[in-house]
Amino acid sequence: DTAVSQTPKYLVTQMGNDKSIKCEQNLGHDTMYWYKQDSKKFLKIMFSYNNKELIINETVPNRFSPKSPDKAHLNLHINSLELGDSAVYFCASSQDGGGRGSYEQYFGPGTRLTVT
Amino acid sequence: GDSVTQMEGPVTLSEEAFLTINCTYTATGYPSLFWYVQYPGEGLQLLLKATKADDKGSNKGFEATYRKETTSFHLEKGSVQVSDSAVYFCALRKAAGNKLTFGGGTRVLVKP
Numbered sequence A: 001d002t003a004v005s006q007t008p009k010y011l012v013t014q015m016g017n018d019k020s021i022k023c024e025q026n027l028g029h030d031t032m033y034w035y036k037q038d039s040k041k042f043l044k045i046m047f048s049y050n051n052k053e054l055i056i057n058e059t060v061p062n063r064f065s066p067k068s069p070d071k072a073h074l075n076l077h078i079n080s081l082e083l084g085d086s087a088v089y090f091c092a093s094s095q096d097g098g099g100r101g102s103y104e105q106y107f108g109p110g111t112r113l114t115v116t
Numbered sequence B: 001g002d003s004v005t006q007m008e009g010p011v012t013l014s015e016e017a018f019l020t021i022n023c024t025y026t027a028t029g030y031p032s033l034f035w036y037v038q039y040p041g042e043g044l045q046l047l048l049k050a051t052k053a054d055d056k057g058s059n060k061g062f063e064a065t066y067r068k069e070t071t072s073f074h075l076e077k078g079s080v081q082v083s084d085s086a087v088y089f090c091a092l093r094k095a096a097g098n099k100l101t102f103g104g105g106t107r108v109l110v111k112p
Helices: none
Strands: A004-007 A010-013 A019-025 A031-037 A043-050 A053-057 A064-070 A073-078 A087-094 A111-115 B003-006 B011-014 B019-021 B023-026 B032-038 B044-050 B056-059 B062-065 B075-077 B086-093 B100-102 B106-111
Touching: A004 A087, A010 A019, A019 A031, A019 A087, A019 A111, A031 A073, A043 A064, A043 A073, A043 B100, A073 A087, B003 B086, B003 B100, B011 B019, B019 B106, B023 B032, B023 B086, B032 B062, B044 B062
Parallel strands: A010 A111, B011 B106
Antiparallel strands: A004 A019, A019 A073, A031 A043, A031 A087, A043 A053, A064 A073, A087 A111, B003 B023, B019 B075, B032 B044, B032 B086, B044 B056, B056 B062, B062 B075, B086 B100, B086 B106
């Protein structure tokens, strides 16, 4: 069984469209994350949710809206897509949400978004 | 703010060569330090970690020692294989909060 799964794996769409990426984890973790990896492989956190509550919200355009229907799922909805949104988006999860310890973050396989 | 700096790649080596990837960090307090590896077309996997000064993390022949005096966490492997070709990311995590701050990644290519 895949620990952290994302769908779709590839997403090609036109500027101005609205799209969603889904993430599910079956590890029983409390905390989930979205990261963006640009074309130069630079990775930056976007959001973090702990038990469906937003705990990290980096400087991300408000066109990006995370939604956590339950603690096993964290979806990313993007409105009015722009060329600069083209990137690989990684979902991750970890056990620790309280800030103590150094629990490993488990990453999904990534979703490659291409905006044309 | 917190930051992680690692050497730019690509690093190209022959099989069985010695690999070092430098990583230094800037952070207040006592962060935990990590190395993640990303194989082609895959997500990131934790390679090793260290949670306090002088700790040594090791896995799959890779090692890194948490050096607080030099704020460094250099990754080393004594004899690389073609299968070690990947992008390696150094990262830190502060004691308060669960946010990982990554370096820019170093691509390593090992040739037979």
